[in-house]
Amino acid sequence: MPDVLSQSEIDALLSALSSGELQPDELSKDEEKQKVKLYDFRSPQKFSKDHIRTLELIHDNYGRIISNYLTAQVRTNVKVKIESIEQVTYEEFIHSISNPTILTIFKMPPLSGSILFETNPEFVYKVIDILLGGSGAGKYTTREFTDIDKNIIMKINQGLIDNLKLAWSDVIDVEPEIEGLETNPALNQTLAPHEPVALITFSVELGDSSSYINICIPYLSIEKVLDKLVVQYWYQENDEDIVSDSREKLKQRLNVVEVTMEATLGITDVTVDDFLKLSIGDVISLDNKCSDPVSISIDGNVHYVGKPGVIGKNMAVQILDIIDKDVENYE
Numbered sequence: 001m002p003d004v005l006s007q008s009e010i011d012a013l014l015s016a017l018s019s020g021e022l023q024p025d026e027l028s029k030d031e032e033k034q035k036v037k038l039y040d041f042r043s044p045q046k047f048s049k050d051h052i053r054t055l056e057l058i059h060d061n062y063g064r065i066i067s068n069y070l071t072a073q074v075r076t077n078v079k080v081k082i083e084s085i086e087q088v089t090y091e092e093f094i095h096s097i098s099n100p101t102i103l104t105i106f107k108m109p110p111l112s113g114s115i116l117f118e119t120n121p122e123f124v125y126k127v128i129d130i131l132l133g134g135s136g137a138g139k140y141t142t143r144e145f146t147d148i149d150k151n152i153i154m155k156i157n158q159g160l161i162d163n164l165k166l167a168w169s170d171v172i173d174v175e176p177e178i179e180g181l182e183t184n185p186a187l188n189q190t191l192a193p194h195e196p197v198a199l200i201t202f203s204v205e206l207g208d209s210s211s212y213i214n215i216c217i218p219y220l221s222i223e224k225v226l227d228k229l230v231v232q233y234w235y236q237e238n239d240e241d242i243v244s245d246s247r248e249k250l251k252q253r254l255n256v257v258e259v260t261m262e263a264t265l266g267i268t269d270v271t272v273d274d275f276l277k278l279s280i281g282d283v284i285s286l287d288n289k290c291s292d293p294v295s296i297s298i299d300g301n302v303h304y305v306g307k308p309g310v311i312g313k314n315m316a317v318q319i320l321d322i323i324d325k326d327v328e329n330y331e
Contacts, residue, residue: 062167091193123211
């Protein structure tokens with residue numbers, strides 16, 4: 001049905017309704033239902049698409065880095081790839097992971113606050129089994145982690161977290177530092193339940209099975225560096241040397257361009273008769289005082305103010321200030 005009906009169409013519609021040829025229920029069937037996207041004001045979307053995209057690029061590279069690290073540690077081919085990255089609340093993240101699990105809490109200055117690194121129990125059991133001489137092919141039942149388990153996996157996680165420095169180096173220099181380790185995620189109260197976080201999930205293929213690793217980055221941690229989490233800014237930082245070189249070449253090319261520069265000492269009105277009678281030694285009064293600055297024009301456009309004078313036997317003008325090109329009336 002068109003958005004706007006003509007008068008004849010309105011009359012025909014009213015006539016059909018009054019005569020019973022058309023039922024009111026039939027009108028709603030013809031109308032397209034507007035699609036409404038639900039929005040939860042308790043968990044606003046604070047991460048933009050550019051921020052998510054940049055985090056994805058960073059941690060996609062991180063997945064390749066820790067693949068090599070884990071392969072060297074367990075002497076078995078390990079494949080790590082990023083599966084998803086999304087904004088959730090801290091409460092949703094805590095409820096989505098198993099209990100017990102290995103939840104490593106660390107800081108990464110200049111990012112503020114604490115960041116969480118969660119290793120799935122199946123991943124932990126396999127790594128510990130291989131490091132203690134096993135094949136890593138057995139099935140594991142959920143149990144509490146012993147102190148030996150924690151010490152072994154802490155060394156592995158230390159290396160995994162240290163590699164974040166290399167992954168983030170293209171965007172910002174960070175210094176990861178582990179604060180502690182928790183096995184019960186419900187006991188970790190570092191954030192408010194509805195605090196938005198970026199949840200980055202990796203799949204880890206170790207042997208014939210697959211497990212998961214999660215990194216939970218709170219919005220508060222990266223709020224101060226959000227301007228750098230934009231892809232255009234990221235690549236601009238990487239090309240800083242190229243940009244600097246281009247500017248220098250452009251500056252050199254501009255130096256050989258010839259332009260006309262004029263210094264206006266002042267303005268006066270002279271009649272044609274007085275102009276014709278001018279002779280050497282006559283004095284013309286201008287609207288400027290001798291102590292007032294003069295306007296300096298480049299190709300007819302005023303850009304500077306200066307002070308007239310001499311250098312040796314040559315007349316000269318000294319630039320005192322630059323006139324902003326966006327200001328029409330300079331005072």
